[in-house]
Amino acid sequence: MAASLAFYRLLGLDIPADADTAPHAEATLPSGLRVLWDTEETIRSFDPQWSRPEVGGDRVGLAFRCDSPAEVDAVYDALTAAGHRGHLKPWDAFWGQRYAVVLDPDGCGISLFADAT
Numbered sequence: 001m002a003a004s005l006a007f008y009r010l011l012g013l014d015i016p017a018d019a020d021t022a023p024h025a026e027a028t029l030p031s032g033l034r035v036l037w038d039t040e041e042t043i044r045s046f047d048p049q050w051s052r053p054e055v056g057g058d059r060v061g062l063a064f065r066c067d068s069p070a071e072v073d074a075v076y077d078a079l080t081a082a083g084h085r086g087h088l089k090p091w092d093a094f095w096g097q098r099y100a101v102v103l104d105p106d107g108c109g110i111s112l113f114a115d116a117t
Contacts, residue, residue: 001025001039003105008035010079011064011110035062063111069098072112076100092116 002020008027009015013035019025023042027035043050066072073090079102080086087109090100093116100112 001037004037006082007079007084007104007110010082010084011075061111062108063113066098066112066114069114069117072098072100072114075112076102 001022005015005020005025013027013029015025015027019037023039025037029035040050040052064075066075069090069092076086076090084105085103086100087103088099088101090098090112093099093113096116097113098116101109102112104110
């Protein structure tokens with residue numbers, strides 16, 4: 001839990017420090033959207049048949065908009081410098097965005113993007 005929450009804090013989510021050892025954590029985005037984390041044990045407490053997704057598939061699909069192409073590069077560099085695995089280095093995508101993907105501690109691909117200038 002702590003590793004996952006630390007990753008998302010680096011992306012700007014406001015997550016209380018005491019959530020690192022909790023079985024459940026939440027962050028509310030400015031739009032009101034809530035992002036939630038549960039330990040596997042918590043999920044199994046109400047869904048005993050739940051099993052971890054197979055290798056090769058993401059558990060979630062999240063994308064973080066950056067203010068500029070340079071910020072995509074800077075956020076990617078900060079996350080990989082903090083020890084997180086880069087999956088796709090920043091590049092100028094054919095659909096008109098600066099785009100990159102970093103893997104969170106659970107191996108989920110997290111997209112970083114900004115409109116190309």
